[in-house]
Amino acid sequence: MFDSRHIQTFAEVVRTGSYAATARDLGYTQPAISQQMKALERAAGTPLFVRAGRGLRLTDAGRLLARHATGILSSIETAHGQLKAITRLESGRVRVCAFPAANATLLPATVARLAASHPGIRVELLEEEPPDSLRALREGRCDLALAHSLGDDEEGVIQVPLLDxxxxxxxxxxxxxxxxxxxxxxxxxxxxxxxxxxxxxxxxxxxxxxxxxxxxxxxxxxxxxxxxxxxxxxxxxxxxxxxxxxxxxxxxxxxxxxxxxxxxRVSAFVLAGHETAPVTALLLRTLSEAAKDLEPAAV
Structure with a gap:
């Protein structure tokens, strides 16, 4: 398994043509660069460079890795950017399974709030009555279930009461x-x-x-x-x-x-440990806010 830091250093060695120049550009010592390249060669199972006078020349394996290095680093950077967007709630998808009355009342109010505050969040709706909605949650077909009157607590599931x-x-x-x-x-x-x-x-x-x-x-x-x-x-x-x-x-x-x-009692249900995921936590907060507005009209 390659270390992404070693791939990044490798790409810089390929660009500069020497360990000394790479160390100077990256702010490392030359022995540190040499150690990283030795670790990368161990992971690759073959030499990546050979000495050519005062410089370095890529081996066939080195040339192969060099062709992939840019794509690897670009993919890592893209993934990092997407993860930051999700963490900052700039994008993301959450799947909700709810009973018909909730899909027609509580969910539209919630989706409208999300669209105003976090337009990059996508909410997908699935309609099931309990207990089928809980089954969908456990099977991974949704991230959050809205259900009513389920009785006893469900093992491994967090229940967040929303309204009576x-x-x-x-x-x-x-x-x-x-x-x-x-x-x-x-x-x-x-x-x-x-x-x-x-x-x-x-x-x-x-x-x-x-x-x-x-x-x-x-x-x-x-x-x-x-x-x-x-x-x-x-x-x-x-x-x-x-x-x-x-x-x-x-x-x-x-x-x-x-x-x-x-x-x-109408509640939201999520698998234990998932309630802190940024998009799920945002949806739970927004559902609670929408429920407060809806409950007086329901009494």
Missing amino acids: DPLLALFPAGHALAGSGRVGLEELAAERWIAGCRRCRGHFLAACARAGFAPDIAFTTDDTLAVQVLVAAGAGIALVPGTALPLLRHTEVVARPLTPALGR
């Missing part, structure tokens, strides 16, 4: 409870429901059980627009997260808070 996301009851505008201030979940025992995917409804089912009933789930969809249309049509009612409020555009649906309040 209340769940709201969604009614058709003409429903008897649409004008209520707050609605008790037990009041909804006789309703038909539109629920999310089977893997994502555990929190909902547990809350209904505590309220003393098993919900009549008539439709299953994770599509926010489909939920609104179904509710407006009177096909059932639904629970929606507060973060989805900006997505409720249908004029014939009404969202009401529950009592006692139900909600979920």
Whole structure:
């Protein structure tokens, strides 16, 4: 394995034609230059120079290495510059895996902040519900996952809480409870429901059980627009997260808070040790800032 410092010195010896001139230009002693070239020859496994009168002549191996030396040093310099750019947050890429409501609300606010403060940072989005988002994180398909209500701590994963996301009851505008201030979940025992995917409804089912009933789930969809249309049509009612409020555009649906309040914790997750990487740390800070602005609207 070549030492880049030795390659740099070698290139200078090739340019000057002598150890003495190289030592003078680089500020070393001549024996130090000689020792570096001997170390480089040991790494190469063959002589690189032969004496030619008072100067030096490259061997065939030396000429081969000389042809590559400029490219090697240029690549090192380019890599160093790119690393400095990443460290200074002038460039970089971060991959985020998030659930649909976050991709439609929290992530756009975060990306807008990053674009204003660090335009060289590129954010790539992947959509998965938990626990698939955590699986994507562990498999290296993303650098950061946004998820909710995961329960126990994940081994080897750092969790950064961002916001508490209340769940709201969604009614058709003409429903008897649409004008209520707050609605008790037990009041909804006789309703038909539109629920999310089977893997994502555990929190909902547990809350209904505590309220003393098993919900009549008539439709299953994770599509926010489909939920609104179904509710407006009177096909059932639904629970929606507060973060989805900006997505409720249908004029014939009404969202009401529950009592006692139900909600979920939205957090960012990164692999342990990765939270200090410059781009990841920047994204975590920006997510926290965006979440503070979003949370009041979600309550």
